[in-house]
Amino acid sequence: xxxxxxxxxxxxxxxxxxxxxxxxxxxxxxxxxxxxxxxxxxxxxxxxxxxxxxxxxxxxxxxxxxxxxxxxxxxxxxxxxxxxxxxxxxxxxxxxxxxxxxxxxxxxxxxxxxxxxxxxxxxxxxxxxxxxxxxxxxxxxxxxxxxxxxxxxxxxxxxxxxxxxxxxxxxxxxxxxxxxxxxxxxxxxxxxxxxxxxxxxxxxxxxxxxxxxxxxxxxxxxxxxxxxxxxxxxxx
Numbered sequence: 191x192x193x194x195x196x197x198x199x200x201x202x203x204x205x206x207x208x209x210x211x212x213x214x215x216x217x218x219x220x221x222x223x224x225x226x227x228x229x230x231x232x233x234x235x236x237x238x239x240x241x242x243x244x245x246x247x248x249x250x251x252x253x254x255x256x257x258x259x260x261x262x263x264x265x266x267x268x269x270x271x272x273x274x275x276x277x278x279x280x281x282x283x284x285x286x287x288x289x290x291x292x293x294x295x296x297x298x299x300x301x302x303x304x305x306x307x308x309x310x311x312x313x314x315x316x317x318x319x320x321x322x323x324x325x326x327x328x329x330x331x332x333x334x335x336x337x338x339x340x341x342x343x344x345x346x347x348x349x350x351x352x353x354x355x356x357x358x359x360x361x362x363x364x365x366x367x368x369x370x371x372x373x374x375x376x377x378x379x380x381x382x383x384x385x386x387x388x389x390x391x392x393x394x395x396x397x398x399x400x401x402x403x404x405x406x407x408x409x410x411x412x413x414x415x416x417x418x419x420x421x422x423x424x425x426x
Contacts, residue, residue, distance in 0.1 A: 191350050191381040195374035197367055201226040212238035214337060216344050218247045219327050243330035245270060246343035251320035259307050260317055266303075269296045274342045285338035297332055300324075350381045382414045393417055 196203040201222040208215070208226065217223045227236045249267045252260040273292045277285050304321050311318040324331065334340040354377060383390040397412055404412070 191378055191385050193351075193354070193374040193377040193381070195367075195370040197370070201229070208239070214240050214242060214340060216242040216244065216340060216347075218244045218344055218348075219323060240333060240337070241330045242333040242337070242340050243327045244344035245331060246345050246348065248320075248324050248327070248331065251323055252317075255316040255320050257317050259303065259311075260320060263300055263303060266296050266300050269293075270342060286336065289335045289338075294335060297335070301328065304328075350385070353377070353381075379414065386414050386418055388414055388418055 194203075194207060199220075199222060204222065204226045215223075223241065227239065227241060245267060249264060252263045252267070270293050273289065276292075277283055277288055304325050307317075308321050308325065311321060313319070313322060334342055379394075380390050383393050393414060396417070400412065410416070
């Protein structure tokens with residue numbers, strides 16, 4: 191789990207992370223991602239990156255809207271998630287094949303409703319905004335059908351950044367850009383420990399004890415993953 195800190199939310203902040211990257215990229219619908227990928231300066235990166243969207247964000251917008259059309263779409267989205275639950279509990283199933291058979295028909299139904307209902311709702315109404323958001327992201331929202339390694343949503347990231355959302359409401363300011371980056375490093379360590387089911391307190395206790403005499407070449411051996419491997423080996 192890697193956190194980066196920037197003083198703004200501008201699309202240019204993606205330059206150091208995505209320049210030269212090729213492969214799958216799954217995000218929410220924040221405009222900076224599409225702005226960066228559509229920028230002519232990044233035409234090469236756009237061709238090399240497959241951008242996938244997040245159905246959890248789409249569902250939230252329709253759930254909060256609460257009208258009859260939104261409830262119908264939420265029910266159809268629930269069917270998409272039931273297919274994902276089936277894939278998690280039956281890992282022998284081919285994810286692409288199963289999604290094509292079960293999820294694509296539901297997606298076609300959702301798309302038909304969105305296309306039909308968009309002209310009937312004011313653009314600034316809650317349901318109008320939800321429909322526009324879904325249609326604007328449609329190609330990225332259906333990308334997961336073709337790539338078995340993708341999830342249906344970005345919830346792993348959403349869960350990892352939740353402590354930062356709580357934190358920024360409590361302490362408001364970092365004080366300086368250097369403090370912001372230090373915070374990102376600490377979040378990266380703690381959330382990686384959580385991801386690997388490591389007690390952060392135990393890990394940090396050993397790392398901080400070893401740090402004063404640690405050679406720089408040995409630092410790589412103290413990543414959470416390698417520390418956990420040593421712990422498991424010593425107790426085997």
